Amino acid sequence: MNKYAIVKDGVVVNVIEYVEQPTTPPPGFEDGHVAIQADRVSPGWHYANGTFTDPNPPVVVEMPAPKSLTDMILESPTELAKLKQALGIS
Numbered sequence: 001m002n003k004y005a006i007v008k009d010g011v012v013v014n015v016i017e018y019v020e021q022p023t024t025p026p027p028g029f030e031d032g033h034v035a036i037q038a039d040r041v042s043p044g045w046h047y048a049n050g051t052f053t054d055p056n057p058p059v060v061v062e063m064p065a066p067k068s069l070t071d072m073i074l075e076s077p078t079e080l081a082k083l084k085q086a087l088g089i090s
Contacts, residue, residue, distance in 0.1 A: 001017040002017065002019075002021070003016070003017055003039050004017070004018055004021060004022070004036060004037055004038065005035070005036050005037075005041045005047065005052065006033050006035055007033065007035075007036055007047045008029075008033045008034075009032070010046055010048055011044065011045070011046060011047070012041050012044060012045040012052070013029075013043055014029075014043055015042065015043065018035070021037055044056075
């Protein structure tokens with residue numbers, strides 16, 4: 001089975017599985033709806049010029065690389081003093 005996006009006025013209104021692409025509006029949908037083969041779309045996506053686009057794409061947030069435990073201890077005189085005391089180093 002293939003997944004088909006049911007599109008009306010350039011917006012995906014549903015996603016349905018069919019054995020083959022329907023040539024008439026799917027049951028429950030009136031004229032103006034079309035079924036377009038699409039594996040990874042969801043209702044609300046836009047369809048124009050043969051391309052689906054997510055209206056709410058995921059936001060990628062750049063995160064700084066985490067500091068090593070050693071770097072964190074060496075940056076803090078208090079933490080370094082606690083480590084030295086725990087190790088019996090003066």
